[in-house]
Amino acid sequence: MNQKEINELRRRFRPEKSAISRVYGCYVNSSKEIVSDLDESLGMMPQEESEKYLSLLKKGLSGSLGKNLIDIVFSTQQVVDSEEHRLLTTLRDSQLKDNEARQTFYHKVIDSLDMGDSSYLLLLTCDSYDVPHRGKDDSLQADASDEVFTYIVCVVCPIKEGKVELGYFPGDNEFHCAAGQTVAPPELGFLFPAFDDRAANIYNALFYSRKANEIHQEFIDAIFHVEAPMSAVEQKEAFQSALSDAFDCSLEVMQTVHEQLREKIKEHRESRSSEPLEMSASEIVDIADRIGRPINMELYSDRIIRVTLATADLYRRDDLGIGSVFIVIGADLRLLRLLLKADDTKPKGGLDVRVGHILIGGAGPCGIA
Numbered sequence: 001m002n003q004k005e006i007n008e009l010r011r012r013f014r015p016e017k018s019a020i021s022r023v024y025g026c027y028v029n030s031s032k033e034i035v036s037d038l039d040e041s042l043g044m045m046p047q048e049e050s051e052k053y054l055s056l057l058k059k060g061l062s063g064s065l066g067k068n069l070i071d072i073v074f075s076t077q078q079v080v081d082s083e084e085h086r087l088l089t090t091l092r093d094s095q096l097k098d099n100e101a102r103q104t105f106y107h108k109v110i111d112s113l114d115m116g117d118s119s120y121l122l123l124l125t126c127d128s129y130d131v132p133h134r135g136k137d138d139s140l141q142a143d144a145s146d147e148v149f150t151y152i153v154c155v156v157c158p159i160k161e162g163k164v165e166l167g168y169f170p171g172d173n174e175f176h177c178a179a180g181q182t183v184a185p186p187e188l189g190f191l192f193p194a195f196d197d198r199a200a201n202i203y204n205a206l207f208y209s210r211k212a213n214e215i216h217q218e219f220i221d222a223i224f225h226v227e228a229p230m231s232a233v234e235q236k237e238a239f240q241s242a243l244s245d246a247f248d249c250s251l252e253v254m255q256t257v258h259e260q261l262r263e264k265i266k267e268h269r270e271s272r273s274s275e276p277l278e279m280s281a282s283e284i285v286d287i288a289d290r291i292g293r294p295i296n297m298e299l300y301s302d303r304i305i306r307v308t309l310a311t312a313d314l315y316r317r318d319d320l321g322i323g324s325v326f327i328v329i330g331a332d333l334r335l336l337r338l339l340l341k342a343d344d345t346k347p348k349g350g351l352d353v354r355v356g357h358i359l360i361g362g363a364g365p366c367g368i369a
Contacts, residue, residue: 001206005195006061006069009151012127013058015051018042023053024096025123027159032110038123052183057125060155060189060208067212072190072205072224079203084225088192089202092152095126109156112222119159121183126152131198149200155189155208188216190223
């Protein structure tokens with residue numbers, strides 16, 4: 001699903017555009033017991049209450065794709081014959097009216113979900129969307145529907161304990177101290193099936209997690225039986241580890257170098273100089289020095305930086321035995337060839353050279369040999 005498709009469904013939860021008639025669910029206490037079963041008509045509720053329910057359900061489609069909203073992909077075998085996909089399909093096809101399927105789903109969630117000591121409200125709803133045709137000018141034509149998209153949305157909302165306060169109890173005609181309970185925004189949830197290319201995709205679901213670093217893998221395993229995707233935080237850590245292995249430095253170091261270069265560009269723009277901004281080899285080494293020079297870098301000449309580190313592995317051809325990487329600033333190929341011939345780390349049996357011109361703000365590539 002893309003952001004435009006998600007936004008199209010989110011608009012379905014606006015009170016003036018919603019066709020959702022009922023909400024289902026259950027209130028689960030910290031002992032994993034169902035305290036109350038919910039089966040309510042939104043039309044019979046006060047408007048303020050129905051809008052609160054719609055707002056909670058809508059939050060299950062919020063956040064950033066790949067961070068809070070994660071694609072769940074079923075295998076072909078699961079779609080053809082699996083308990084987990086069959087249960088989700090039954091809930092959708094019955095529009096949540098199958099009480100036995102609902103109870104089975106509730107208990108799957110309760111048995112697997114770890115919410116600590118928090119009670120929570122499990123909410124379910126079903127909507128049938130008469131998908132309007134989208135014209136060539138990207139406008140929606142409500143009177144030219146392509147298909148009806150029926151889907152379910154589930155959210156899990158923690159119950160927050162309020163402060164103990166003195167309040168009036170009409171039944172007793174007295175004042176008593178009591179702590180109120182409020183329903184917090186969803187911690188997690190999902191949409192099934194996915195709305196891909198503005199049509200139902202039963203091979204996918206869209207999972208929501210309020211916290212990008214806590215995606216409740218136990219819920220994903222129990223409800224979808226698929227390998228839990230990496231959270232945004234885990235992806236960042238994996239990328240940082242790969243970057244560190246390849247370049248022998250951390251993501252923070254790379255970001256610091258980037259910020260230093262951006263500052264140079266900013267200063268050059270403010271100077272309104274007609275000349276393009278160029279950086280010498282010594283200036284680049286100076287930047288490395290300011291961040292502690294995390295790599296084995298040395299100023300080889302006025303225009304050449306020699307690097308001997310893991311970075312070389314990215315360009316090394318083992319059969320040639322290259323041991324160093326040269327970053328050439330404004331040099332030509334002839335100069336580099338002469339330097340390599342004089343260097344004891346030159347390739348054995350051949351010369352693999354790529355040279356360019358570093359021009360900050362220009363189109364020149366970074367030459368690396």
